[in-house]
Amino acid sequence: MSDIRKWFMKSHEKGNGKATPGDSGKPSAAKSQPKKPTQTQSEGSARRKTSKYFADKQKPKDEKETDEVPAKRKPQTDIPEAQKPRLSKKLHKVDDDDDDDFMPSNAKSTTDVSPTKKLKSCSGRGIPKKSVDVEESDEDDAKDTKSPLKPSGRGRGGRAASAPAGGRGRGGGGRGGFMNFGERKDPPHKGEKEVPEGAPDCLTGLTFVISGTLDSLEREEAEDLIKRHGGRVTGSVSKKTSYLLCDEDIEGRKSAKAKELGTPFLTEDGLFDMIRASVSTKASGQEKNKKSAEKVASSAAKGSPQKVDAKKESKSSTVASNVSAQILNSTSKPPLPKHQSTGATLVWTEKYRPKVPNDIIGNQSLVTQLHNWLSHWNEQFLDFGKKGKGKKQNDPNAKKAVLLSGSPGIGKTTTAKVVCKMLGFEAVEVNASDSRGKADSKISKGISGRNVNSIKELVSNESLGVNKDWIKHPKSVLIMDEVDGMSAGDRGGVADLIASIKISKIPIICICNDRYSQKLKSLVNYCLPLNFRKPTKQQMAKRLMQIAKAEGLQVNETALEELAERVHGDMRMALNQLQYMSLSMFVIKYDDIKQRLLSSAKDEDISPFTAVDKLFGFNGGRLRMDERIDLSMSDPDLVPLLIQENYLNYRPSGANKDDNGLKRMSLIARAAESIADGDIVNVQIRRYRQWQLSQTSCLSSSIIPAALLHGQRETLEPGERNFNRFGGWLGKNSTLGKNLRLLDNLHDHILASRESNSGRETLRVEYLSLLRDRLTNPLKTMPKDEAVAQVVDFMNTYSISQEDFETITELSKFKGHPTPLEGVPPATKAALTRAYNESSKSRMVRAADLVTLPGPKKAPKKRIAAMLEPSDEGLGEENGEALVESEEEDSSEIEDKEDAADGEKLQKDLEGLKSKAIQVQLDLKENEKSSGKKKAPAGRGRGGSGSSAASKRGGGQSSGSAGKRKR
């Protein structure tokens, strides 16, 4: 560790040493501002130096600090930096970059200590360190996976050992890079080499492809390293590839391709050498470097913004003095970039909204298509009337409206507006969010003066006015924005829109995010769908670069690509992020973006699987508590289930040297207990609404088990994939629910038979085996006819229906045991069914399957004499006393019913009456309502003395099941 630190200091000092001469030399060369000396020194605190001051001075510093972007940096930052490394590193191992920033400034000029610094957390100075930090943390993580010894490894590894916090957040947080550690081998010498710091742009223009396992770097680290130094990393070898980075030739496709193309191979050491070389040659090479880099940045920097500044200052000394005063005082507000302070304070997204179609990033073909559609619209539809319907257009322009779809922020609205503007249409934008509810639905009604009603008028009036006033009126286009949000507020919005499209005499452009949304299903048919794709990161980076230049920001392309990637193609978000960052810093680097967006990445949805992966992962032990809570709270219902399902699969890294598995077993026992705790807490939460306990629940159901058992996952069953399974509880629970329902039916039937009055539980636990034997044994052992007769008789005694028969066999089936019906010849089964159905005609049904709930779940049972499905109006109720209805009446009733609620089946099979009266009462949910119908009840008039059995089926089941599930 100390070695490393020494190394660092040395390198910095070296840098300093070199820098000083450079410094002295440069300033003279640099035609910096007159104020520069004073400012530079005093302004340590001012984050926002205009870049011009420093442009010159910076070079020396850049050299020292390999990380720094060559662009203008504040001079003062450089000086302190030499000292900084020592102080900050020693003192602030755990601290954030912000602190690092502080240190140098303190060292430099005590007056500078300004609270404002914090705002600037990412300002130039911090950067180099940051990058190191990031790297380290990654590294640490990686190391952890490998061997605990690592910390002394490369670079600053030592820090991690002394300050465990080093690994916090970053490594585990954003990238998921190590989640799949199982798939790739770890680098053999992970963390054992020093990772060089080179000139920031030493790899600019080079494209790398990484193949196989590197010697000491994880692939992600290597990518990071390359990107940080300005290189590009691509996935596959092509002509443009400069190097194939690999330490072992694994004969893969990449190496084959590389050989074919003659791409040079580069080992990891070679890469390090390249980077190191850039440092040593920097004194001389710096300028070159700088130039190359500055091509991008400095031109812009020096150019527009600064010039403006310069002019300003020279012109109006007051302004200048103000500015300088500000800077000197290090006012709490960071001075805006001059550019901004002078110019408009527009949001960048507005400011740089494309003005012409060519500015639009990506989707150019769609833009053209839209353009064509719009430009032909009038000819096509307005002339229609005149020319007669003669020609059917078969080209896509034949639709009267277009539907632009695509994810947010990729420029749909902009495209629509720009195209309209270009073609001279007047765009009327109806933003569904402001007009929704009141207006949209009124479009078709067109009653009176609201915003959108005027649109309605617009739509229809234009049709009248077209021919006459065509020339006078500017052409209009209706842009319906956010149509997929429309039906949320008002019903029928989409239908109205469609109606509008049909009658419209102006083009309508609809915009939505999700074209496949259910709501838009009908709309799609009337529109020409144009599906916007996300622009590639290169496209975005290019545009972002232009903007950055215009704003006087210094950014390199890799950084912007990273930004583009992080925002998932959302240009608007990218711009917002960029603008936000520009408030606090001037020079934006790859690492800034990476770090900045790491924190925002958290807000993304984490799938429960990812969360569980992270909790159980190797780095699970290093997560901060709040991170763990965040992870397990990402889905407080699913995560615990996943944890419970998978915790057995992890070989805890906490149990070392656990030969006999004893430690692991006791850890599992503890985890299992904790999971059970979680269940208990959960009951309190749900049943007694003690929501304040939800963190407790998280803790015991997810975090503690994960903390105990996190480690490497292993498979328990052969052939299992080594990924977390989905929680089995949900499935089992619903099976249980189903079986309970079946058992309930059986129980009801048996109760209704009046032969037994045992409870449901007793029925299952004690009766069931005997019932099973009584039902299946004869079939196996006795001659067919006799057996069938006996079984059917038994079933009748207990009112067991055939479904119940199945329930019984189902419930007494255990995995790994023969099923109860095994060995019964199919012929016998068939005979049984036949005999059963046969006898059902003359069977007195005692089963009152009173179940009332309507539901599609179960097919009605044949067994039951009457099956009624409740119609919405409600069903009659059938009482034993009430039934003296003739069969004819019944059937007519039945027909009525069938008419009323189609699909209802009534079936009557009851003929016999038994002396034992069983009264079955059907109670329908809507009993009360249907009082009028009471006599109707579809009943099965069983003429006898109040002995009737009817059952009503169908109705009840689904709600029954629902009810149960609730439980």
Next chain:
Amino acid sequence: MLWVDKYRPKTLDKMIVHEDVAQNLKKLVSEQDCPHLLFYGPSGSGKKTLIMALLRQMFGSSAEKVKVENKTWKIDAGSRTIDIELTTLSSTNHVEMNPSDAGFQDRYIVQEIIKEMAKNRPIDTKGKKGFKVLVLNEVDKLSREAQHSLRRTMEKYSASCRLILCCNSSSRVTEAIRSRCLNVRVNAPTEDEIMKALEFIGKKEGLQLPSGFAARIAEKSNRNLRRAILSFETCRVQQYPFTTNQAIPPMDWEEYVSEIVSDIMKEQSPKRLFQVRGKIYELLTNCIPPEIILKRLLYELLRKLDAELKHEVCHWAAYYEHRMRLGQKAIFHLEAFIAKFMSIYKSFLIATFG
């Protein structure tokens, strides 16, 4: 018809076991009034039979004309309406139900449905029985809230309604309820009584009972009369005539539990635990109540354990059973118990045999 049902005594006079209880009940009822009753005792001891016979004694044969209803009650619980489905068995004079079926919503059943039923005095006022009877099964499974709401109902409507509560364990019924009832303990029948009953059935069925066979069934039944009769009949179905050493088949699920136990004893590893979890799920989805699984697990484990571990294992079983009732997802607790056992047993094995 199954023998259990066929030979179930229908009247108090015909009781074979618990004649004394039956006689006392008879006297109680004949005095025209009876207090609330709480029957408790292990399953298979004859509580239900006693209750049914008692009802018959009170209301005559009309108590046997029962209709089964399964209906959905809509209950207005403050801001929302709750649908509760409940099966009831009712005659003109009594209603029997199992309020704990509603799970954690049992409170509403007690507060609304039972109160509603209790309020209505039966119309039949020919004379004496001016009350109706509510038979509530499995009262011990009622949640605490439900039991609290029950006690008010018991007092307030006692003029028109009698409650007969039936449960396995009186300790899970709150003190307040117990003190409002006449508690009737129904013991598990002794093995002798069971043998007597079996022989009675054997005689009626005209079966040849080898000597000692009834004794073996009785012993296996764990003093559960219903169980004894059921397995008696199972034996009959499987093999007749009986032989002296005929195997008495265990219940299907018991067999499965003992497989699980031998799995656990053979190996204690995460892998095995995982397999056991699958088997427990199998039992649960086959509607075996988790408490019964746990009890049986313990029983089987104890048979195979060394004496020194028995105490500890019992302790943990009780611990997890209690927690299981507090919780909702039984599998978690069963698994926790098994994991705990594995951990204990494994360390014991290693300590003993190295």
